Amino acid sequence: MIENREVVRISGLTVRFGQTVVVDSVSLSVAAGECLAIVGESGSGKTLTARALLGLLPDGASVAVDELVIDGVDARRYSQRDWRRIRGARVGLVSQDALVSLDPLRRVGAEVAEVIEIHGARGSGERMPRAGIVDTVTGMLARVAVPEPAERARQYPHELSGGLRQRALIASALAGEPGVLIADEPTTALDVTVQAQVLDLLAGLRRDGLGIVVISHDLAVVSGLADRVAVMKDGRIVEEGVTDEVLSRPQHPYTQMLLAAAPRLGDGPFADRVAARRRSPSIEITPGGLDTAAGGLLDQRESTPLLHATGLGRDFRRPDGSLRSAVDDVSLVVHAGASIGVVGESGSGKTTLARLLLAFDDPNRGSVSLDGVEWSGVPERRRRSRRGDIQLISQDPLGSFDPRYTVARIVAEGLRGDARRTSPGDRAARIRQLLDSVGLDASLEGRRPHELSGGQRQRVAIARALASEPRILVCDEPVSALDVSIQATIIDLLNALRRDLGVALVFVSHDLAVVAQLCDEVVVMKDGRVVESGATDRVFRHPEHPFTRALVAAVPRMP
Amino acid sequence: MSGGLTGWLRGRVGLIAAVLLLVVVAAMAVAPWIFTPLDPLATDTSQVLQPPAWGHPFGTDQTGRDVFTRVVYGASYSLGVGVGATAAALVVGIIVGTLAGLAPRVIDSVAMRGVEILLAFPEFLIALFAIAVLGPGPVNVATAVGVAAVPAYIRVARAETLVVRRSGYVEAARGLGVHPLRVAVAHIVPNTLRPLGVIATIGIGTTIVAAAGLSFLGLGPQDPTPEWGLLLSGGRNLLGQAWWVAFFPGVLITLTVVSATVVGRRLRRAGEGRA
Numbered sequence: 001m002i003e004n005r006e007v008v009r010i011s012g013l014t015v016r017f018g019q020t021v022v023v024d025s026v027s028l029s030v031a032a033g034e035c036l037a038i039v040g041e042s043g044s045g046k047t048l049t050a051r052a053l054l055g056l057l058p059d060g061a062s063v064a065v066d067e068l069v070i071d072g073v074d075a076r077r078y079s080q081r082d083w084r085r086i087r088g089a090r091v092g093l094v095s096q097d098a099l100v101s102l103d104p105l106r107r108v109g110a111e112v113a114e115v116i117e118i119h120g121a122r123g124s125g126e127r128m129p130r131a132g133i134v135d136t137v138t139g140m141l142a143r144v145a146v147p148e149p150a151e152r153a154r155q156y157p158h159e160l161s162g163g164l165r166q167r168a169l170i171a172s173a174l175a176g177e178p179g180v181l182i183a184d185e186p187t188t189a190l191d192v193t194v195q196a197q198v199l200d201l202l203a204g205l206r207r208d209g210l211g212i213v214v215i216s217h218d219l220a221v222v223s224g225l226a227d228r229v230a231v232m233k234d235g236r237i238v239e240e241g242v243t244d245e246v247l248s249r250p251q252h253p254y255t256q257m258l259l260a261a262a263p264r265l266g267d268g269p270f271a272d273r274v275a276a277r278r279r280s281p282s283i284e285i286t287p288g289g290l291d292t293a294a295g296g297l298l299d300q301r302e303s304t305p306l307l308h309a310t311g312l313g314r315d316f317r318r319p320d321g322s323l324r325s326a327v328d329d330v331s332l333v334v335h336a337g338a339s340i341g342v343v344g345e346s347g348s349g350k351t352t353l354a355r356l357l358l359a360f361d362d363p364n365r366g367s368v369s370l371d372g373v374e375w376s377g378v379p380e381r382r383r384r385s386r387r388g389d390i391q392l393i394s395q396d397p398l399g400s401f402d403p404r405y406t407v408a409r410i411v412a413e414g415l416r417g418d419a420r421r422t423s424p425g426d427r428a429a430r431i432r433q434l435l436d437s438v439g440l441d442a443s444l445e446g447r448r449p450h451e452l453s454g455g456q457r458q459r460v461a462i463a464r465a466l467a468s469e470p471r472i473l474v475c476d477e478p479v480s481a482l483d484v485s486i487q488a489t490i491i492d493l494l495n496a497l498r499r500d501l502g503v504a505l506v507f508v509s510h511d512l513a514v515v516a517q518l519c520d521e522v523v524v525m526k527d528g529r530v531v532e533s534g535a536t537d538r539v540f541r542h543p544e545h546p547f548t549r550a551l552v553a554a555v556p557r558m559p
Numbered sequence: 560m561s562g563g564l565t566g567w568l569r570g571r572v573g574l575i576a577a578v579l580l581l582v583v584v585a586a587m588a589v590a591p592w593i594f595t596p597l598d599p600l601a602t603d604t605s606q607v608l609q610p611p612a613w614g615h616p617f618g619t620d621q622t623g624r625d626v627f628t629r630v631v632y633g634a635s636y637s638l639g640v641g642v643g644a645t646a647a648a649l650v651v652g653i654i655v656g657t658l659a660g661l662a663p664r665v666i667d668s669v670a671m672r673g674v675e676i677l678l679a680f681p682e683f684l685i686a687l688f689a690i691a692v693l694g695p696g697p698v699n700v701a702t703a704v705g706v707a708a709v710p711a712y713i714r715v716a717r718a719e720t721l722v723v724r725r726s727g728y729v730e731a732a733r734g735l736g737v738h739p740l741r742v743a744v745a746h747i748v749p750n751t752l753r754p755l756g757v758i759a760t761i762g763i764g765t766t767i768v769a770a771a772g773l774s775f776l777g778l779g780p781q782d783p784t785p786e787w788g789l790l791l792s793g794g795r796n797l798l799g800q801a802w803w804v805a806f807f808p809g810v811l812i813t814l815t816v817v818s819a820t821v822v823g824r825r826l827r828r829a830g831e832g833r834a
Contacts, residue, residue, distance in 0.1 A: 358734060380739075387736030399727030402746050414735050468735055 005032045007179040007211035008053060012066035015048050015057060015235075022061075023048050024235040032179065035202070035212040037226035037243070039219055039258070041483035042454075045235040050182050050215050054093055055083030071179035071211075089119040092173030094166075096185040101169055102157040108168045109153025112137045115175035140171040144201055162346070163194035167201065180211040187221060191345035191510065196554040199225050217483060219262055220556040223247055231255045247558050261488040263513040265540060265555050304372045306504055307334040307357060307390065307472055313365030314352050326352040328528040329366070332506075334472060339498055339505040341519035341536060343512055343551070349528035350508045354476045357506060358392055359383055371471075388416045388468030395477035397461035401449040407460055408445040411435065414467025434463045438493060455486035462493065472504045473497070479514060491518055512555050516540055524548045574825050577818035584815050587634035597625045599632040599785045608801045618803035620793065629785035630808055636697065636786040637812070641767035641819075644705035648766075649759050651705075652712020657748055659713065660720025661739075671717070674710045682707040686769055690778045697786075700779040704769045708762055715758055719751035726750075754827075761823030764816035771812050787812050 008030040015023035023045040030036045040046040051057050053070060055078055068076045071090035075082070087093070095101045102111055113133050128136070134153075141149035144167040157165055166186065173181055183202065187195040203225055206212050216222045222229065223243055230240040231254065239252040250256045309332040315323045327349040334340055344350050355361040357368060359375055368376040370390060375383065391414075394400050401410050411431045422430070432442045438459040449457060458478060465473060475494065479487040495518060497503050509515050515522055516536055523533040524545065532545040543549045568575075587594055603623035611618045617626035659670040677685065689703035723729060724747060732742045767787075773779050774788030782789070787808045794805025 360730060360734065384736040384738065387734055392731070392734050394727060394731075396727060400731040402728040402732075402750065404749060413732060413737065416736060464731075464735070 006030070006069070007032050007071050008036075008213065009067055009069040010053065010065065012064070013049065013052055013068070014064045015045070015052060016062045016064075017060055022235050023052070026232075026235075026237055027067075028230055028237070028240070030180065030211040030213055032211050033206060033209045034228070035206045035214060035226045037214045037216060037222035037229045038232055039216055039222060039229055040232035041217060041258075041485060043234075044232040046215050046232045047184060049232070050184055050213060053180070053182055053213065054087055054091055055080065056087075056093075088115045088173075088176040088178065090176075090178050091180045091182060092176065092178040094170050094173045094181060094183040094186050097189050099157060099162075099165060099189075102165060104157055107154055107156055108141075108160065109134070109137045111157075111168065112140050112153070112172045112175050115172055119176040136175070137171075140175050141168065143174070144168075144171045145197075146171070161194075162190050163197060166190060166194075166198050170198075170201065170205075174205070174210075178210075180213065181205065183212060183214045185216055186214065188216075188218075192512070192556075193345065193550055193554040195221070195556070199556070218556070219247065219258060219484075220264060220558050223558045224556060231258070258484060259558075261485045262558075263484075263487070263491065263511070263517050264558065265513050265516055265552070305333045306336045306338075307332070307368065307370055307375075307506075308372075309333075309357060309366065309368045311366035312353065312356055312363045312368065314349075314356060314361065315364050325528045327356065327363070330525075330528075330530050331366075332357070332523065334504050334506060336471060337498065337502040337504055338521065339507065339519045341515035341522040342506065342508045342525060343510065343515050343522060344525035345510060345551075347527075348525040350510075350525055351476055352528075353525070354392070354474050354506070354508050358390060358474055359387075360392075385416075388414075389470055390472045390474065391465035391468060391470040393458070393461055393465055393473055393475040393478045395481055397454075397457040398449055400461060401457070403449060405448070406445065407435070407440075407447050407449075407452070410449070410460060411464045411467055414464040416468045430467075434467055435460075437466065438463045439489075453486075454482050455489065458482065458486075458490050459493070462490075462497070466497070466501075470503060472506065474506045474508070476508045477510065478507075480509065480511060487514070494518060512540065512551065524551065573821055577821040580814055580818045581822065584634050584638060584811075584818075587631045588638040589635070591628075591631045591635065594631045595625070595628040597628040599624065599629045600783050601625075608797070608804075610801070611803055617807040618801065620801070620804045621797065626790070626804055626807055629790055630787070630811055633785040633787045633790060633808065634811075636780060636784070637767050637771060637788070637815070640697070640701045640704065640770040641763045644701045644766045644770065645708065645759050645762045647701075647705040648708035648712050648762070649755060651709050653716045653748065653751070653755065655709075656713040656716025656718075657720050657743065657751065660717040660724060661743060661747070667717075671714075674713050677710040678714070682765070683769055683772060686773060687778075690773060695778040697780045697784075700770050700773045703773065704766050707769065708766060711758070711762075712755065715755055716751055719754055720747055723747050723750045757823055757827045759823075760826055761820050764819035764823070767812065767819070768816055 006029050008028070010029070011027035013023055013026040014021060026045070026049055028036060038046045038049060048057065048061070052063060052065070055075065057063060065076060068074065070086065073086060073090065075086065102108070116128060116133050116136055137153055138149045141152055146152050146164060146167050152160065152164065152168070157168070160168065186202065187198050190198060199221070202212060202214070206225070214222055214226060219229075226243050228241065229243050229246045230237045231246070231252065232238065233254045239246060239250065239255045246255060247259065250259055309330065312327055312330045313325060314327040315325050318324050330349075330353055332340070342350050342353060352361070356363050356376065359368065362377050367374065370386060408428070408431050411434055412427060415427065415430065431445070435442060435444065440456060440459050440463065444452065444456065449460070452460065473494070478494070479490050482490060491514060494505060498505055505518065507515060507519055519536050521534065522536045522539050524531050524539065524547065526547045532539055532543065532548045539548060540552055543552050601624065603619070606615070606619050606623040608621055609615055609619040615625050615627065617630060619625055620629070655670070659667045662670070685707040686703040689706045690699060693699040693702060729742055729746055732746055770779065771786075771788030771791065774786050775792040777792065780786045780789060782793070790808035791805050791812070794801070794808070797804050
């Protein structure tokens with residue numbers, strides 16, 4: 001039976017950089033028509049393991065392996081030249097970012113054709129006539145469900161959407177008819193609805209008999225695709241088994257932690273934990289905080305919203321001179337202590353809206369008021385002293401830090417008013433207190449941004465924002481660059497800030513599950529407009545607008 | 560770890576030689592008397608045009624002055640002009656470039672068109688023009704060479720400013736309500752310095768050549784003064800009979816400029832690696 005033919009067999013793979021072991025005696029196998037998922041957080045060695053299957057380990061890596069069979073050939077002693085012969089022909093690679101992987105100056109068809117020209121038709125090594133190549137390329141693009149393949153083949157990568165680019169990349173990986181496809185985070189850069197389509201495509205290829213190794217940080221993404229899952233941590237496979245088994249009865253504590261940390265729609269350990277936190281009475285209210293249970297305050301909040309956007313519109317000029325509304329007629333009311341999620345796919349105007357709320361950009365139409373006072377369209381010098389009231393937590397904390405500054409200096413920049421003018425000793429104490437409030441050790445004070453981990457950087461960014469005692473935090477994809485376990489801790493932190501300090505949150509995210517855990521209300525955006533809004537539970541459980549329904553349906557779910 | 564040391568040395572020999580040479584030239588400029596006991600201006604009619612020998616390693620010139628001593632004392636002029644003019648050009652470039660980068664687009668455009676007009680002329684021509692306006696003399700040579708170098712620094716400073724200005728940390732500072740002047744001083748200028756420092760290191764070499772060129776044409780310091788360009792021009796007519804008079808100053812100009820360029824390029828590569 002062809003179904004049982006092994007296309008990848010690797011045992012005792014160890015990769016070292018100098019003295020450091022980054023992949024430690026990893027063994028795995030994949031049969032034709034089977035999909036194996038390697039799941040782990042950054043630094044787990046999952047990508048290096050995948051690269052070893054392609055002979056693409058970086059310089060300076062030393063490799064030891066007992067067995068390395070790829071699509072029937074023993075590749076243990078392969079030179080770079082040998083690898084070039086089988087890459088594309090026996091093993092194909094699909095990487096995370098198609099825009100980077102595709103040559104921007106080459107038409108999509110040429111990208112696919114190149115593989116055929118190198119490896120010949122069906123990987124036979126025989127040269128193919130020109131017309132035959134064109135037909136094969138069109139066939140390949142059609143096979144990965146690219147609409148109008150003949151036309152698309154003549155387009156450049158930037159003319160295609162993210163999903164089509166990823167399909168084109170898969171087509172070029174398949175053009176040499178390899179027996180194995182290595183997909184490294186194939187959907188991470190994609191919108192959730194597009195992600196669902198690409199996952200469907202991969203599942204179809206697997207049914208056609210392709211062996212697939214998919215690398216991902218996201219258990220939910222691979223749960224619907226993979227037959228088996230291998231969980232990696234610190235270079236070792238800590239758990240491996242049939243997907244349903246691993247997800248429903250994880251044996252290793254690390255797998256259990258990963259599952260618990262992953263935010264998901266509906267119920268789950270994470271949702272339970274957050275729900276428990278929300279139910280717990282607010283006992284740690286500090287000066288300036290608001291008791292959400294106090295009726296008097298509630299009334300007051302009803303009368304003057306903290307942040308009020310009405311009929312916001314922001315146009316950008318396209319290269320051809322026509323106008324495109326990135327945000328169109330969006331109204332938003334944020335009361336003190338509220339938490340509002342803004343969800344939508346890339347290009348839906350979420351980030352533009354966030355920038356308008358922060359007055360980093362002024363709207364073409366409509367206005368924003370902060371605390372009842374005009375906030376948009378006023379001169380910057382009138383905004384400056386009020387800027388501390390509304391702070392941004394961005395997706396890229398590293399980029400938001402001056403690379404020359406130490407942690408202490410970064411946080412100090414957020415201090416304002418009396419806190420800024422106080423004695424150096426008091427200021428240092430205040431900085432230490434801020435770092436402590438975001439769960440950072442004072443010993444990090446002297447570090448520079450690049451010496452911190454991703455989670456630590458985001459905490460420093462939050463500490464800096466808190467330094468100015470803001471009343472609203474606008475969070476733009478604050479956790480999407482972080483590992484799930486770190487994500488969970490940052491979400492916990494934001495939840496605690498809201499509960500203990502009464503800071504309102506405007507939480508912009510493409511990740512519905514995260515929003516569901518953190519926000520009471522949600523606003524769904526599409527093409528710059530709000531298509532649906534309301535209480536989070538209601539919108540996600542009973543979506544009314546077809547787009548919201550599609551969005552909710554596309555979220556990968558664990559069995 | 561001895562293997563590691565040789566490995567480290569390999570490919571760095573040129574860099575080490577360049578750094579050593581620059582250190583020696585800098586020492587000559589600061590304290591010439593430790594290299595030679597002689598007076599660069601002292602003539603000795605009994606020792607005219609002597610070829611290189613033990614007492615006069617670089618030989619003597621037509622008035623019996625020790626060429627080695629004159630080359631050593633000349634370092635202070637050449638390096639002084641090179642470093643001084645580059646530093647001045649750097650400071651002016653940073654101020655103008657940063658302001659242009661932060662100014663409204665109209666002002667920026669006008670300033671940049673002006674800079675482009677200056678860049679359209681060869682640097683040396685601009686320096687010559689400046690000398691024609693200012694008149695000859697050592698300080699004027701430095702000024703002229705500096706003026707010629709400024710447009711390039713303005714351009715780089717402006718380009719870096721535009722990059723840093725759009726960076727996340729400048730937006731973050733703005734979001735914290737930091738005054739724009741403070742943002743410029745605390746964030747923008749310091750973060751544009753690294754690439755500017757690198758091109759300035761390479762620029763020192765160019766400036767030395769330009770200054771020596773002006774002196775060679777007789778527009779800089781006048782005869783008894785030991786200046787490399789002037790030494791070269793003085794020896795030019797003697798090349799047939801006494802090659803050493805022009806040869807050694809020429810070699811030193813070349814080595815200094817090449818060294819400055821080698822070090823500058825190395826710094827640039829290090830900077831790129833970090834980014």
